[in-house]
Each structure stands twice: as C-alpha cells, then as structure tokens.
Amino acid sequence: MGKSVKTVSVGTRQSALAQTQTRWVMDRLREFQPDWEWRMEKILTKGDRILDVTLSKIGGKGLFIKEIERALLEGRIDLAVHSMKDLPAEMPEGLVVAAVTPREDPRDCLISRTGAGLDELPAGSVVGTSSLRRQAQILARRPDLEVKPVRGNVDTRLRKLEEGRFDAVVLARAGLSRLGLEDQITEVLSFDKMLPAVGQGALAVQCRGEDASVLRLIRKINDPHAEKAVRAERAFLHAFEGGCHLPVAAYAQVEGEKVCLDGLVASPDGRRVLRDREEGNDAEAVGRRLAEKLLRLGAEEILSAVRAEVER
Structure with a gap:
C-alpha cells in the first residue's frame, strides 16, 4: 500500500491579486514539501461583498480576513495567505502569523x-x-x-x-x-509624499498555533528582516487600538539590529498631520515609543474624531 498524501488547503480572498499572492506562497512551500497535495480555497469576505460603501464606514476590524480566519479556526483550511496590511493589530486566539514573506516595494x-x-x-x-x-x-x-x-x-x-x-x-x-x-x-510616491499602510508590500502566512507540522513548514519561508520591520509597524498601530482603516501610516527599515520607524497620524481632511521617527533594536518597543510620541502631540484627539464620524 502506498503512503497517504497529506492534502493542504490554503485559504485566500477571491480577487486576482489575492490568488496570485497565494499561488506564489504555495509554490514556495511546495519546494519544501513536494509530496503534499496543495489546494487553494477561495473565500468571499465582507470587505469584498460590500462594494458601495467606503471601508471606514463598513466598520469593524478584519474586513478582508474574518471569514478566512473563521475557516482556519474551524479546520476547513490549513493555512491562509493575507496581505499583511489587511491584518488588524490583534489576532484571534489560537492563530499565529508563522511567516512574513520578503517585502515588495511598500510605496x-x-x-x-x-x-x-x-x-x-x-x-x-x-x-x-x-x-x-x-x-x-x-x-x-x-x-x-x-x-x-x-x-x-x-x-x-x-x-x-x-x-x-x-x-x-x-x-x-x-x-x-x-x-x-x-x-x-x-x-x-516617495515616503516624503506618502507613508504606506502598516505592513504594505508583505504577505502574512497564518495558521493554527497547534498545527506543528504546518507551522514548521511555513517558518521556512519567513523573512527575518521583513518580520522585524512589520513587528515595529504593527506595534505602532496596536497602540492606537487600530483597525487597518484609520488614517495611520508607518514604515520601518531594518539595518543590522537597528529598526528605524517613520510613523504618521493625520486628520482625513489633511489639515493636521503628526509625523515623527524613532529607532532602536527592539522592534515592538520602537513602535510603542513612536506611538507615545504622537499621542502626546494629539493623535488620540484626531483618531477619536475619525471613529465618531465612522459611527455616525
């Protein structure tokens, strides 16, 4: 009797871009596990379903990932590929980002x-x-x-x-x-003209924390530089209890051990822009320190007004 082949289901949004990104990840993983059978599972998310309202007005966090994360938690898929910028600062218990892929140009x-x-x-x-x-x-x-x-x-x-x-x-x-x-x-657009969304240009490969064999495999395609940069950016976003649809931007560069993070919070009309820079070796600490700087300058006032407008 031949040995049974493990089938791995990979969840993704339905768009052409999401499928292209997911195929890229599947190809990388297949190089390490050519014996496994790889299957793409296309899932319709709330953000893709409601197209006549701006994202900030739909409300809620994880507009492009909630349904995919539910499929992961329920065991209908084994891993998921997301655009890192779609991931809210907080993740459901039981799920982990096992890999951050090498980052494309984030501009x-x-x-x-x-x-x-x-x-x-x-x-x-x-x-x-x-x-x-x-x-x-x-x-x-x-x-x-x-x-x-x-x-x-x-x-x-x-x-x-x-x-x-x-x-x-x-x-x-x-x-x-x-x-x-x-x-x-x-x-x-240069970083002077426009700072990108947190995690822009990187992909997040997510799985269940308890799924040891899948977790081990995904870690092989993790890019340590991109992961460290994204950790700093997400710590910055997290400090504002932020969904991905607030007027918050950040970009971190990693040189050796050092992380240099630029961050911004702005009013939607562009009249108030708070922007600063922080650096250090501990990615999360750099993100938190920069957020604290901007909070002292009035970031919370700006974001509270945005949240109140969204809830109207």
Missing part, C-alpha cells in the same frame, strides 16, 4: 489619465481612493484636489479611471507589480 503609486504626477495634477482634479490614510496625505500636500472613494479590485479601479470617473487613482505598487501592471504607473 504607493499614482496612476493618472494624463500622465501628470501628484504635484502636477490641475487644481480640482478628482483622485480615487477609499483609504483615509491616502486621502489625508494627498489633501495635506494638495488641498486643492478632490478625493473621492473608489472600491473594487485593481482591474475595477483602473477601469473606472479609464472611463473618466477619476483623473487619478492611488494604489499600492506591490499589488500592481504582482499583477504585472507596473507599466500603468505614472508616479511612485
């Missing part, structure tokens, strides 16, 4: 119909984004622009731009790169 980019960059767009131009973080930073730099919500996957957003509903849209460079759409980019 945001602008795609405009005319080829104009952010600083060249004519006054009154309409820029599409459903992210309060992006909206705040665009309006801080260009208060003469109009920011309107745009939802849907990357293809949908690019189609809406083409149809003339927007003069420009802002998207993560990592997603465009993974989909082979880098030729669409008008301008890659």
Whole structure:
C-alpha cells in the first residue's frame, strides 16, 4: 500500500491579486514539501461583498480576513495567505502569523489619465481612493484636489479611471507589480509624499498555533528582516487600538539590529498631520515609543474624531 498524501488547503480572498499572492506562497512551500497535495480555497469576505460603501464606514476590524480566519479556526483550511496590511493589530486566539514573506516595494503609486504626477495634477482634479490614510496625505500636500472613494479590485479601479470617473487613482505598487501592471504607473510616491499602510508590500502566512507540522513548514519561508520591520509597524498601530482603516501610516527599515520607524497620524481632511521617527533594536518597543510620541502631540484627539464620524 502506498503512503497517504497529506492534502493542504490554503485559504485566500477571491480577487486576482489575492490568488496570485497565494499561488506564489504555495509554490514556495511546495519546494519544501513536494509530496503534499496543495489546494487553494477561495473565500468571499465582507470587505469584498460590500462594494458601495467606503471601508471606514463598513466598520469593524478584519474586513478582508474574518471569514478566512473563521475557516482556519474551524479546520476547513490549513493555512491562509493575507496581505499583511489587511491584518488588524490583534489576532484571534489560537492563530499565529508563522511567516512574513520578503517585502515588495511598500510605496504607493499614482496612476493618472494624463500622465501628470501628484504635484502636477490641475487644481480640482478628482483622485480615487477609499483609504483615509491616502486621502489625508494627498489633501495635506494638495488641498486643492478632490478625493473621492473608489472600491473594487485593481482591474475595477483602473477601469473606472479609464472611463473618466477619476483623473487619478492611488494604489499600492506591490499589488500592481504582482499583477504585472507596473507599466500603468505614472508616479511612485516617495515616503516624503506618502507613508504606506502598516505592513504594505508583505504577505502574512497564518495558521493554527497547534498545527506543528504546518507551522514548521511555513517558518521556512519567513523573512527575518521583513518580520522585524512589520513587528515595529504593527506595534505602532496596536497602540492606537487600530483597525487597518484609520488614517495611520508607518514604515520601518531594518539595518543590522537597528529598526528605524517613520510613523504618521493625520486628520482625513489633511489639515493636521503628526509625523515623527524613532529607532532602536527592539522592534515592538520602537513602535510603542513612536506611538507615545504622537499621542502626546494629539493623535488620540484626531483618531477619536475619525471613529465618531465612522459611527455616525
């Protein structure tokens, strides 16, 4: 009798980008376990189901992952692949992020119909984004622009731009790169112009903490540098009890043992921007210290106003 083959189900969102990212992870894991049978399980999440409301208005944390995490906890899937920026600061008991993948370019980019960059767009131009973080930073730099919500996957957003509903849209460079759409980019936005979302550009591979064989396997594709950077960024977000849809941004760079973290909290209208930097060897401590700095400068006041607006 031949030995039984272990079948591993990998959960993911249904979008083309999510499936591309998940296939990449499955290919890496298959290199270590070619004998296992790998199967992708596409799961519809609340964030993908409700497309006519901005993300901050839907409310709740984990809009793109809750259903996937439930499938994991119930044993319907063995592991899950998420965009790290979709993971709320807190995770359900029993689940762990076993690996953070090597990070793609974490910057945001602008795609405009005319080829104009952010600083060249004519006054009154309409820029599409459903992210309060992006909206705040665009309006801080260009208060003469109009920011309107745009939802849907990357293809949908690019189609809406083409149809003339927007003069420009802002998207993560990592997603465009993974989909082979880098030729669409008008301008890659420098960190001075726009700090990214916490964890942007990295993938999180999640599993049950008790599933030793799967956990051991996933750890093999962990990138220690990316993991340390993301730990600092997530500690910063965690200090604000943050979902991923608050106007909070952070980016950490790791050089040897040292972590250098830039962080930002801004009002959605861009009129108040708190931004600072912190560095040190302990990733979580750096994130907490930077958050405390911004809290002393008035971050809680800004975020309380945002939460009150969302709950209205």
